[in-house]
Amino acid sequence: MYDEALHGKDHYEVDRRANAVLYEGIGEASVRNTALENRRFLGRAVRYLAAECGIRxxxxxxxxxxxMRNTHQIAQEADPDARVVYVDYDPIVAVHGRALLANKQTRIVTADMRDPESILDHEDTRDLIDFGRPVAVLFVAVFHFITREEDPAGIVSAFRARSAPGSYVAISHLTSDGTPAEEQRAWEAAFEGATSPLVFRGEGEIRALFGGYDLVSPGLVRPWQWHPSDDGSPETTSLFGAVGRLGAS
Ligand SMILES: C[S@@+](CC[C@H](N)C(=O)[O-])C[C@H]1O[C@@H](n2cnc3c(N)ncnc32)[C@H](O)[C@@H]1O
Structure with missing residues (x-):
């Protein structure tokens, strides 16, 4: 669905049908702008982490x-040796990714973030990531697929517990603060038959996901306000995003 909203090439009839429901309920431009704003945030956050914080x-x-502009492409502009492990529970991601992301510093792991150890202890993760050195963990536009019962803060803290001081986390999230109730209902309806329900969270609940990390300036903001640049990011009020740094314990 996200790829279709970004005008990508890798989507299926079922995705297009689900997005048609979204476009009907919210407006096509608004949905596409939200997807693009999020993707631009991912790009700026990775560039900041690689170029300004020295994360490898x-x-x-x-x-x-x-x-468009995948994490390893941005990180490897700063250092061709930067390592990236992509994780998704959708096996289609690995099928497409292995062909497109062939690169010895890049791996694709099929795993579910609700089982953090299956990612942290995966042989590809262990091969590529040295948890004795700072690492950036990205959860961009994914926590709204995790229900409250699935303990989203517990998921972040499992990754934090393995991370060395000087590590970072980046999170963006759909929010109920700024999204009119009828738009929220349209988003939720479009995801009713999807793999996961969509869970909107308020600003406070999203901020709580950064527990144990110090937010880098400008803190938790609309993604287009986070280190803005002339990358053509649309300005919506559907999301929040931030980057947090793990200090010495
Ligand atoms: C909206 S896309 C975000 C893609 C990318 N992070 C970005 O922001 O540009 C969300 C992705 O999260 C994946 N996802 C959802 N729940 C997941 C889970 N429990 N474990 C792993 N991946 C999950 C979906 O399969 C989907 O590919």
Whole structure:
């Protein structure tokens, strides 16, 4: 669905049908703008982490299909040796990704973030990521697929517990603060038959996901306000995003 909203090439009839429901309920431009704003945030966050914070290892959780400007392409502009492990529970991601992301510093792991150990202890993760050194864990536009019962903060803390001081986390999330109730209902309806329900969270609940990390400036903001650049990011009020740094314990 996300790839279709970004005008990608890798989507199926079922995705297009689900997006048609979204476009009907919310407006096509608004949905596409939200997807693009999110993707631009991912790009700026990775560039910041690689170029300004010296991060050379990334775990991109809920990475989705390879599409415009993928994490390893941005990170490897800063350092061709930067390592990226992409993780998604959708096996289609690995099928498309293995062909497109062939690169010895890049792996694709098919795993479910609700079982963090299956990612942290995966042989590809262990091969590529040295948890004794700082790592950036990216959860971009994925926590809204995790219900409250599935303990989203517990998922972040499982990754934090393995991360060295000086590590980072980046999160973006659909929010109920700023999204009119009828739009929220249209988003939720479009995901009713999907693999996961969609869970909107308020600003406070999203901020709580960063527990144990210090938010880097400008804190938790609309993604287009986070280190804005002239990358053509649309300005919506559907999302929040931030990057947090793990200090010494
Ligand atoms: C909206 S896409 C985001 C893609 C990318 N992170 C970005 O922001 O551009 C969300 C992705 O998260 C994946 N996902 C959802 N729940 C997941 C879970 N429990 N474990 C792993 N991946 C998950 C979906 O399969 C989908 O590919």
């Amino acid at each position: 290892q990334f775990l991109d959780i809920g990475s989705g299909l390879p599409t």
